[in-house]
Amino acid sequence: MAKPTEKTSTALVDIRRAPKFIPFVATAAVIGFIVSAITAWATAAPGNFFGYVIVWGTILFACVGLVFAVLLEAFFRARSKRIEATKIEG
Numbered sequence: 702m703a704k705p706t707e708k709t710s711t712a713l714v715d716i717r718r719a720p721k722f723i724p725f726v727a728t729a730a731v732i733g734f735i736v737s738a739i740t741a742w743a744t745a746a747p748g749n750f751f752g753y754v755i756v757w758g759t760i761l762f763a764c765v766g767l768v769f770a771v772l773l774e775a776f777f778r779a780r781s782k783r784i785e786a787t788k789i790e791g
Contacts, residue, residue: 708790717781725770726763733762 737758741751 710788710790711785712788713783714786715781715783718777720770720773720777722767722770725766727766729766729769730759730763733759733765736762 734755737755740758741754746754
């Protein structure tokens with residue numbers, strides 16, 4: 702019995718690490734929430750101000766986490782390697 706022939710194709714692919722954006726933003730937001738809550742509690746802020754500090758602190762830390770993830774993405778993109786890969790179809 703004859704062996705079936707395998708088809709192959711080649712393509713250039715980039716090998717790199719890439720950060721996941723949502724975990725970076727979520728982690729930074731949780732840290733921001735905790736830091737903002739401690740800050741608002743330590744300053745003995747009134748009720749409205751307490752809420753504003755927590756909301757804006759959480760948003761600020763989430764934005765910092767997003768910027769950090771984007772910077773890591775740019776760093777890893779610059780260090781990526783391009784290789785030729787062979788795909789075996791069969």
